[in-house]
Amino acid sequence: MNFELNENQSKFLIRIADTSVILGQRLAELCSRGPFLEEDIALSNISLDLFGRAEELYKIICSLEGNKFSPDDLVYRRNERQYFNLKIVEQPNEDFAWTIARQFFHDCYAKAVFETLKNSDNSELAGLSMKVLKEIKYSHMHAKDWMERLGLGTEESNQRLQFAVDHLLKYVEEIFDFDELDKMFLPNYKEIESNWQSEINQTLTACNLNRKEIPPLSMRDYRDGFHSEHMGHLLSIMQYLPRAYPDAKW
Amino acid sequence: MESGDKVWEVFVQKKPGLAFKHVGNCHGYDKKMAIQNARDLYTRRGEGRALWVVPAEAIVAVPLDDSDAFFDPADDKVYRHATFYTIPDGVKHL
Numbered sequence: 001m002n003f004e005l006n007e008n009q010s011k012f013l014i015r016i017a018d019t020s021v022i023l024g025q026r027l028a029e030l031c032s033r034g035p036f037l038e039e040d041i042a043l044s045n046i047s048l049d050l051f052g053r054a055e056e057l058y059k060i061i062c063s064l065e066g067n068k069f070s071p072d073d074l075v076y077r078r079n080e081r082q083y084f085n086l087k088i089v090e091q092p093n094e095d096f097a098w099t100i101a102r103q104f105f106h107d108c109y110a111k112a113v114f115e116t117l118k119n120s121d122n123s124e125l126a127g128l129s130m131k132v133l134k135e136i137k138y139s140h141m142h143a144k145d146w147m148e149r150l151g152l153g154t155e156e157s158n159q160r161l162q163f164a165v166d167h168l169l170k171y172v173e174e175i176f177d178f179d180e181l182d183k184m185f186l187p188n189y190k191e192i193e194s195n196w197q198s199e200i201n202q203t204l205t206a207c208n209l210n211r212k213e214i215p216p217l218s219m220r221d222y223r224d225g226f227h228s229e230h231m232g233h234l235l236s237i238m239q240y241l242p243r244a245y246p247d248a249k250w
Numbered sequence: 251m252e253s254g255d256k257v258w259e260v261f262v263q264k265k266p267g268l269a270f271k272h273v274g275n276c277h278g279y280d281k282k283m284a285i286q287n288a289r290d291l292y293t294r295r296g297e298g299r300a301l302w303v304v305p306a307e308a309i310v311a312v313p314l315d316d317s318d319a320f321f322d323p324a325d326d327k328v329y330r331h332a333t334f335y336t337i338p339d340g341v342k343h344l
Binding site: 039 | 276277278279282283286287290291294
């Protein structure tokens with residue numbers, strides 16, 4: 001199947017859609033494995049929001065591309081190099097602190113992106129963004145509260161969160177290495193980065209965490225379909241069923 | 251959950267103006283966590299527009315052993331039901 005995209009808007013949106021679906025999959029892995037019942041359901045709720053968001057974005061992409069493929073095709077039939085998600089969201093659930101730090105970093109960024117997209121000329125995208133912003137507001141609050149609880153909790157919770165933050169910061173640089181396409185759809189890209197940095201710095205300080213000088217990884221850009229070693233494993237699980245049983249209906 | 255958590259009773263209001271109804275309980279270390287957990291457990295299918303959580307320990311209940319003394323005396327006093335008069339024809343909303 002040929003997944004080449006022709007429209008600039010769909011080339012840009014697939015980055016957001018892929019980021020949503022991959023983070024959704026990471027959170028879905030925690031279903032029935034949450035630290036306690038209420039949190040298990042909270043993470044599954046957020047996962048479902050991310051899948052729903054991704055599906056709506058894929059629908060917009062499919063219609064921009066003349067419906068040559070469906071949202072299911074995009075999710076289940078693309079290979080690793082055909083995915084354009086941020087590397088930070090494919091990082092595994094090492095422990096609850098990783099899950100929370102990853103979510104918080106993502107939500108701060110996603111909030112800014114959809115704030116901008118709600119002014120899009122594409123009315124479908126603008127409408128979707130309004131709806132998505134409410135979901136992100138909740139998810140962001142949920143993640144931020146846990147940042148505080150873990151950062152200001154026990155010595156162990158603080159250390160674990162610090163470890164997660166140190167690791168995940170390695171994947172931040174590429175987010176803000178905006179290319180022409182990003183700049184076309186996020187004209188306020190400079191503000192997006194500076195707001196993200198200041199929110200993260202403030203939160204880390206308030207949570208008794210340090211922002212260390214983290215040398216970025218020399219990994220190639222997610223915009224060209226490059227990934228960390230975890231992505232293939234994630235896809236092999238996510239895509240197993242439709243690849244093994246192509247005619248399956250659900 | 252481990253020590254330090256509390257049980258909270260959860261009340262959901264379906265829409266503004268209606269009474270809050272008890273729907274169950276949830277865990278939470280603090281008020282904020284309790285209200286978020288309640289939201290995730292009890293309103294994920296659009297069940298309400300407002301939520302209360304109340305620490306379960308704040309609820310005063312009739313001790314189980316005393317329930318006979320509290321409630322049995324009402325069993326044989328049917329005359330306390332306001333059903334012993336006829337309703338005038340014109341009354342619609344009673």
